[in-house]
Amino acid sequence: MRVHLLDGTYELFRHFFAVPSHRDPDGTEVGAVRGVLGSVLTILEDGATHLGVATDQVIESFRNELWPGYKTGAGVDPDLLAQFPLLEEAIEALGVRVWAMVEQEADDALAAAAEHAAADGRVEQVLICTPDKDLAQCVAEARVVQLDRRNRRLFDEAGVHEKFGVGPASIPDWLALVGDSADGFPGLPGWGAKSASAVLARYEHLEAIPEEAGDWDLAVRGAPKLAATLVAKRDLAILFRDLATLRTDAPVGAVDDWRWRGPTPGLEAWAERLGAPGMVKRAERLAGRRGS
Numbered sequence: 001m002r003v004h005l006l007d008g009t010y011e012l013f014r015h016f017f018a019v020p021s022h023r024d025p026d027g028t029e030v031g032a033v034r035g036v037l038g039s040v041l042t043i044l045e046d047g048a049t050h051l052g053v054a055t056d057q058v059i060e061s062f063r064n065e066l067w068p069g070y071k072t073g074a075g076v077d078p079d080l081l082a083q084f085p086l087l088e089e090a091i092e093a094l095g096v097r098v099w100a101m102v103e104q105e106a107d108d109a110l111a112a113a114a115e116h117a118a119a120d121g122r123v124e125q126v127l128i129c130t131p132d133k134d135l136a137q138c139v140a141e142a143r144v145v146q147l148d149r150r151n152r153r154l155f156d157e158a159g160v161h162e163k164f165g166v167g168p169a170s171i172p173d174w175l176a177l178v179g180d181s182a183d184g185f186p187g188l189p190g191w192g193a194k195s196a197s198a199v200l201a202r203y204e205h206l207e208a209i210p211e212e213a214g215d216w217d218l219a220v221r222g223a224p225k226l227a228a229t230l231v232a233k234r235d236l237a238i239l240f241r242d243l244a245t246l247r248t249d250a251p252v253g254a255v256d257d258w259r260w261r262g263p264t265p266g267l268e269a270w271a272e273r274l275g276a277p278g279m280v281k282r283a284e285r286l287a288g289r290r291g292s
Contacts, residue, residue, distance in 0.1 A: 003117040004048040007130030008055035009106045011036045016080045024273045029079040033087045034274040050258040054109035057100040071184040093266035097258045111246035114138045120255045136160045137171035165197025176241035262287030
């Protein structure tokens with residue numbers, strides 16, 4: 001079997017800015033929910049049998065306690081924030097497993113589910129459906145891969161090396177040096193993608209990088225200054241790596257829990273609310289073909 005893991009937060013943001021506004025009979029904005037639900041149905045129609053969707057029920061997480069500049073819900077359009085619980089309810093009505101995260105983040109749930117699935121001998125491949133660079137750390141050879149559905153690009157371990165210049169195990173270290181503006185931490189001054197890739201390709205993790213640039217057995221532009229910065233801000237780099245490291249202890253259940261067995265009776269009301277009655281027929285037709 002193949003397991004599909006979808007980043008519901010990314011999908012909701014993407015659809016909010018990509019699809020026309022649509023309000024339900026009560027005037028609530030639901031356009032992004034309708035868009036994501038349609039995408040989930042398409043994934044099922046394309047052959048997915050085991051599927052889980054992770055969302056950030058609240059934007060803040062335990063990481064905000066570690067770094068005051070970490071991302072928050074401040075500045076996010078209220079019409080977008082209000083659709084998170086609606087999306088979770090609508091996907092559940094479709095019969096798809098949802099992991100709505102509060103203390104942890106959607107990325108943590110995806111990482112946990114990927115680890116669970118990879119440990120199941122029946123699973124041939126795990127597809128983590130998101131372009132988020134954080135999830136590259138979960139990729140393992142060609143068995144656990146990252147799928148950018150929007151750009152139709154699939155990244156196995158070789159693809160991660162090609163994209164970042166380092167392997168999956170070094171992605172948190174790479175992000176610690178380079179920073180992640182989407183998550184709200186800046187990285188270390190002077191360190192860029194090229195320098196971080198070159199150094200980590202040789203040393204893999206922060207602790208293994210020699211303190212003196214003269215001890216580096218590779219040529220990197222501005223090495224003395226980079227080395228001095230890393231020595232002076234090592235504790236900060238370790239903190240940033242901790243922020244970038246995904247947790248795998250989220251309660252996601254077992255692979256068998258993620259098998260799609262058809263829509264629930266509640267989908268009809270959601271399809272009506274979303275102004276998309278055809279969703280019910282699509283879901284029922286697919287369930288019928290599978291004998292669900």
